[in-house]
Amino acid sequence: MDLTPKQRAVWQFLKDYRREHGMPPSYEEIRQEFGFASLNSARKHLLQLHRKGFIRSPWKNQKRALEIIEQEDAPKAATLPLLGTVVAGVPVEAEEVPESIDVPESLLKRGEHFALRVTGDSMIDDGIFEGDVLVVQRASTADSGATVVAVVDGEATVKRFFPMGPQASQGSSPNGEKIELRPANERYESIMVDADSVELRGVVVGLMRTFG
Known part of the structure; x- marks a missing residue:
């Protein structure tokens, strides 16, 4: 399960x-x-x-x-590109670095995926901490409330996605409306931008963390 x-x-x-x-x-x-x-x-x-x-x-x-309980059937691993870091805080420039990382196949959905390492603390109330590796399903649309990786004016960030206006619905693409990129930490304010200033890179579908 x-x-x-x-x-x-x-x-x-x-x-x-x-x-x-x-x-x-x-x-x-x-x-x-x-x-x-x-x-x-x-x-x-x-x-x-x-x-x-x-x-x-x-x-x-x-x-x-x-x-x-140790699972008898260890999850199979898939190798994903690790495309640098994404900030859970103030946006930073998106990186594309030729690295890779193995992730459990159980974290993957349909389609293409990639991984990003988190810096910052704006998503801690959703259990996303600095150093975590996010598994991201490539997508240009997302349901309202989904956790997404978005590029705003060339800078990447991870936030909750809330399209605003009459076109807001499930499976929304940022077209012709305002977008709220909402943090999960009361210390940070939402990023409010015009839809044409936002490029969705994908939806967060999994998280990996190491200790020590």
């Missing part, structure tokens, strides 16, 4: 922590790692992992009661 990007990030943290420390992290350590407001927020994600068969007993009160 597929995980959301944030659920996959939590599961990866559980595995990496156990590999390094010989035991799973506590709920408090999970809360601190992801900046959750409460232990209940951390527990909510763990319960989803339990329901999808990735961990056992996330509801127990013991300090380290998590049992991580």
Whole structure:
């Protein structure tokens, strides 16, 4: 069963922590790692992992009661081009660097994909942190509210996409309307631009994170 990007990030943290420390992290350590407001927020994600068969007993009160289930069928990997960095903050110039990275095929949708590494903190409330690698499905349209990689006047950024005006709908392309590129951090303001100033490069469909 597929995980959301944030659920996959939590599961990866559980595995990496156990590999390094010989035991799973506590709920408090999970809360601190992801900046959750409460232990209940951390527990909510763990319960989803339990329901999808990735961990056992996330509801127990013991300090380290998590049992991580190793998947018998390891996910197959696909090699994607790593096209530099994208800022979750103030936009920066888009980079195209001839590197590559292996990602689980389970993160991929139909069509062509690429990867970008995140700098900045404007998307932290959506679980996107500096150093994360985003898996992006190439697209020139996106549903309202989707997390996209957009180029504004030659500068690339990752934000939530909200077309404005009578043409706004699912599968919108930035044509003849205003576009709001909304951060997921109250410290940042939305970027409001004319549609003809925005080029959608793709929709974020996955996230990978390494620790240590």
